Amino acid sequence: MFTYTLMNLVKSPLRSLQLFASCFLVFMLILLASSFQESMSSSLKFNSDDKNVILLGAGSEESLERSEVHQSAIAAARTIPGIKKSFDQSAVSPEIHYNTVLQFNGVEKEALIRGVQKNALNVYPALEIQEGHFPNSGQVMLGRFAWKRLGLEPSELSIGKSIIFEKQEFTIVGTFAAPGTLMESEIWINLNDMISLTQRDSISSITLRLDQAEFDDVDLFAKQRLDLQVAAISEQAYYAKVSSFYEPIQFMAWLTALLIASGALFGGLNTFYAAVESRKKELATLQAIGFQRSKLFLSLYGESLLIHLAAYLFAIASAIYFFPMVNINFGSTFFSLGITHIQIFFGLALAIVLAFVVIILPGWHCLHPPLNNTLND
Amino acid sequence: MNKTLISCQGISKVYLKGKQEIIPLNELDLEIIQGEFLALMGPSGSGKTTLLNILAGIDSPSKGKLYFNDQDISQLKRRQLTSFRAKNMAYIFQLYHLIPVLTAYENVELPLLTHRMSSKERHKRVCKALELAKIADRADHYPKQLSGGQEQRVAIARALVTDPPLIVADEPTGDLDQESAQAILTLLKSLCTDLNKTVVMVTHDPKAAAYADRTLFLEKGVLITGDYNVVH
Known part of the structure; x- marks a missing residue:
């Protein structure tokens, strides 16, 4: 049969x-x-971590790129009790999230870049520098899959190559991995470079890593410090919102x-x-x-x-x-x-x-x- | 003296076509003995194919009793009838109805797949059936590679392979040329005389009916005459 x-x-x-x-x-x-x-x-x-809380500009909780937080909030955030500390440094990461056009070897590509300080490494423990070092002024570090997002060959983004951002040349000095997160497709740049090149006096957000503190403690801080005009949202809630979008x-x-x-x-x-x-x-x-x-x-x-x-x-x-x-x-x-x-x-x-x-x-x-x-x- | 194989007692078939009742068979009594070659004749719509289908267990009578080897099969369910057919009957169609994707050998083997037996035994039976139907030399051919007469021989081999006591044939020579028809009728006749099979054949052709031991004439569902042929 x-x-x-x-x-x-x-x-x-x-x-x-x-x-x-x-x-x-x-x-x-x-x-x-x-x-x-x-x-x-x-x-x-x-992309989200249940230990991380983001402080965003009040009223712009839906988008990191649109959010604006005054720089004075950085110092204030470091005073929140129960934030994780590492060698006396609070795990507080002021950041600028910026969508812009970069030039790679004469080719223009739209890219998401993140302006950060070295302290970001304390906030994102999943992130690991695979090659090179954290960028100083005039330098950038790339997520290991940034080439995919940019539609380039990995060899075009190897260490030592340069990229043009706001008519300034930046040298690629490192690559990092952060398995399973969107960060792996990002370009990280020194926060101060970002502030001066984009002529901003504000940052996009501040990400905090909790230790003994709870989310409610950070939320209370944001609600009490009306002068800072920030709102607290857990990283999980933020990405859940993005997901629902x-x-x-x-x-x-x-x-x-x-x-x-x-x-x-x-x-x-x-x-x-x-x-x-x-x-x-x-x-x-x-x-x-x-x-x-x-x-x-x-x-x-x-x-x-x-x-x-x-x-x-x-x-x-x-x-x-x-x-x-x-x-x-x-x-x-x-x-x-x-x-x-x-x-x-x-x-x-x-x-x-x-x-x-x-x-x-x-x-x-x-x-x-x-x-x-x-x-x- | 051969015993009665089939006994029909007052069998009727009633169909409903809309609100109209159609009675292709009406209170028919008939006995068919083992080893008999019976021809059924009659005009179109006389009920001969209906009778053939009922005898073959493909259809059931609406009324009356049908005994096969003293077993009443008129009330069997469809599933039971299928099993009954597999063991006791074989059908030869006018247009052969061979499975086009299978070779002659595989077509003949098909009915044996409904029986439990070893592949060796199956092979033996298939070869024997092909020999009896005189088509063994075409065993590896597909139906489309065979002539009409050869296809009908394969169909006869398929009918013989399970060694059923009853073979029913619906105009088995209707689509064949005269020479092939004669050969097929001779073969059917030999099944009765040599193997003691009972063959019931529907035909329009008096020459084909002449090969039978007995010819029955039906009209409007009623048996009008039935007599043993004197010479064939």
């Missing part, structure tokens, strides 16, 4: 290919949408993928229907010679399953190979598409279920009617 199942697939290679293509398209679209959602969510999720986009991505996948699915259903319908008499003959309908349905399911599994395996292999090459630069977020074990497992389950679903209607239509009607049709 397996030969029969297999030969039916080989008999009409064009039809089998058409079915395979429909299934492949469905799986690819679903993998793409789920990968987009998963990769975006995890990039924002990993992208929810409509994720929803649209899913909707688009599902609409196209539905089209492909209906195309596949139609082809499956026609494929089985054309064998209606053949299936009736098999019943006439003694095959039970359940066995014939299983054989049809076997055909459908083989095509779905082949399409699924091809889709997964393509996704594993091609997705990591897709870098998405989306506002303040940046991520590469990836495939997780959960997606692989659910994809397999979906293939098994879809193979069954597409065969129900044609199977019923061919196997349910009275045998004499089908044979004498």
Whole structure:
């Protein structure tokens, strides 16, 4: 019976290919949408640390880039009790987040740069300098995946190369890793350079790392010090907000993928229907010679399953190979598409279920009617 | 003396076409003995195919009893009928109904897949059936590579392979040229005389019916005459 199942697939290679293509398209679209959602969510999720609190300009809690905090808040923030200290230095990181255009070897690229002081290393313990050193004046340090976000080759951003920012030349002096965070695609520059080049008298935010203090302590500080005009938000809450900002986009991505996948699915259903319908008499003959309908349905399911599994395996292999090459630069977020074990497992389950679903209607239509009607049709 | 294989007692078939009742078979009584070659003739719509389908266990009578080897099969459910057919009956179609993606050998092997037996035993039976149907030399050919007469021989081999006591044939020579038709009818006849199979054949062709031991004429669902052929 397996030969029969297999030969039916080989008999009409064009039809089998058409079915395979429909299934492949469905799986690819679903993998793409789920990968987009998963990769975006995890990039924002990993970016946050439950020990970190951000002080932003009051009223601009939704965006680090738009926030403005007066520099006098830096010293005040250091006085909050219970902030983590390292060698008498409070883990307080004043920062400027700035979207600008940089020049790399004559090529202009839009980039997110962060002006920081060395103290940032105490605030972000996940960050590790892999090569070189923290930037001093006239120098920059790059996240290990900054080349991806900029669409350049890694060799174009190696240590010793220079970049032009606000007509000033900066030398690349280090690279850092901060696994799973957006920082890995950023360019870090000395805070004072940033202030003078952008002619700002304010900074974007102050990130604090808590030790004994709770978020409520920092929140209370922000509410009591009205003169500073700051608001406290936990890093987790901030990135959760950013994430929710992208929810409509994720929803649209899913909707688009599902609409196209539905089209492909209906195309596949139609082809499956026609494929089985054309064998209606053949299936009736098999019943006439003694095959039970359940066995014939299983054989049809076997055909459908083989095509779905082949399409699924091809889709997964393509996704594993091609997705990591897709870098998405989306506002303040940046991520590469990836495939997780959960997606692989659910994809397999979906293939098994879809193979069954597409065969129900044609199977019923061919196997349910009275045998004499089908044979004498 | 051969015993009765099939006994129909007052069988009727009623269909509903909209609100209209159609009765292709009406209170039919019939006995068919083991080893008999029976031809069913009649005009279109006379009920001969309906009767054939009921005898083959493909359809069930609306009324009456149908005994096969003294077992009442008129009330069997679809699943039970399928199992019953696999063991006791074989169907030969006018248009052969071979599975196009399988070779002649694999087509003949198909009915055996519903039975429990070793592959060695299966092979033995398939070869024997192909020999009996005189088509063993085309075992590896696909249906599209065979002539109509050869396809019908494969269909006959498929019918023989499970060694069923009853073979029903719906116009088995209707799509064949005269020479091939004669060869097929001779083969069907030999199944009765040499292997003691019971063959029930629907035909429009009096020449084909002449090969049968007995020819029954149906009209409007009623048996109008039935007699043993004198010569064939």
